[in-house]
Amino acid sequence: MKITLHMVTSSSVDVGDVDQAVPYFPKMFFYAGQGLSGKDVVMWADWER
Amino acid sequence: MRSDCNDAGRVAVPQLEGGTGIIDPMFFTSLDAQGRTVNGGEEAVYGTATFVKSEGPLKLCYKFNKEPFMEYYTFPVTVTGISEVRGIQGDNDMIVLDMVKQLGFVGNGVGEGDMVTWVVESASSDSHCLLDSIYNGERAKRASLEGNEHTSHY
Numbered sequence: 483m484k485i486t487l488h489m490v491t492s493s494s495v496d497v498g499d500v501d502q503a504v505p506y507f508p509k510m511f512f513y514a515g516q517g518l519s520g521k522d523v524v525m526w527a528d529w530e531r
Numbered sequence: 532m533r534s535d536c537n538d539a540g541r542v543a544v545p546q547l548e549g550g551t552g553i554i555d556p557m558f559f560t561s562l563d564a565q566g567r568t569v570n571g572g573e574e575a576v577y578g579t580a581t582f583v584k585s586e587g588p589l590k591l592c593y594k595f596n597k598e599p600f601m602e603y604y605t606f607p608v609t610v611t612g613i614s615e616v617r618g619i620q621g622d623n624d625m626i627v628l629d630m631v632k633q634l635g636f637v638g639n640g641v642g643e644g645d646m647v648t649w650v651v652e653s654a655s656s657d658s659h660c661l662l663d664s665i666y667n668g669e670r671a672k673r674a675s676l677e678g679n680e681h682t683s684h685y
Binding site (some may be wrong): 488489490491492493494495496500501502503504505506507508509510511512513514515516517518519520521522523524525526527528529530 | 558563564565570574575579582587589596611
């Protein structure tokens with residue numbers, strides 16, 4: 483049995499800073515890592531730990 | 532460990548209409564955003580997000596196919612926005628010709644290096660901020676940061 487560990491190791495964007503966005507301006511996010519696929523989904527949530 | 536990215540009704544905001552933002556389906560790619568080939572042994576995907584309100588910083592919740600969401604604090608996003616413009620003296624919405632006026636810009640993510648200018652009310656695109664600016668872009672003054680306010684002189 484083979485198990486693959488999945489993780490995101492880097493993020494980048496097409497325009498501007500990777501850690502900032504402006505409402506209603508579409509921004510393209512690129513992610514690289516291990517085990518990523520076109521079936522993945524992302525969202526953002528409140529910063530609570 | 533269960534991530535609170537999976538508690539959609541409590542703290543996580545799915546990127547749907549009315550939420551924090553929207554993201555299109557993810558797609559495979561072999562390049563990063565700068566067009567560089569990703570490292571060997573890695574995969575890369577991309578998607579387009581449109582945030583609908585200023586807030587943050589927000590943490591990334593990444594769902595690998597059918598797995599639960601994993602939270603990442605290493606890729607934060609702050610959605611910027613101006614919530615208030617304050618005139619240091621006088622009214623917030625009035626400037627006298629050839630008189631210096633200090634204006635403070637308060638909001639999420641505002642910071643040193645930001646710039647402001649004004650355009651005619653009929654302007655409707657980003658490019659108008661350069662072409663139709665009353666300062667023609669060149670005279671748009673660089674703002675300086677004082678506390679959480681920008682103070683600009685005009």
